Amino acid sequence: MSPHTRAIVAAAAHAFMVGRRVAGVHDHASGQDLRIAAEVRGDRLQGMDGDRSSKFSGSRTEIYDSADNAFVSLDINGLNAHGFDRASSSQYSLTVTDQVVQLYDHSAGVWFAFSIQVV
Secondary structure, three states, rough: OHHHHHHHHHHHHHHHHHHOOEEEEEEEOOOEOOOOEEEEEOEEEEEEEEOOOOEEOOOOEEEOOOOOEEEEEOOOOEEEEEEOOOOOEEEEEEEEEOEEEEEEOOOEEEEEEEEEOOO
């Protein structure tokens, strides 16, 4: 998975699981604060990746990244989720604790941590 895909998946999963608006994401791997926002209304996700000037959207089962024109599946179970990034043909697993999302990218074989800023 690309770094920006991991970040938007982390933001989307957190927004769905915790039910609060995401106002920013800190990527611990790169040490960067990312301008990513996400909000769930009803069963629909609306998000913005300000660093790439692109939108992402979706449901509890699938996220669409308009910049990459790619879909990522999302299967939520409590505070855990897993899915498949069609752009990179990579599976991932994640867990949410407080304001941190830990995502395991199966193709890279590495855990990534994201701190989530909520509104």
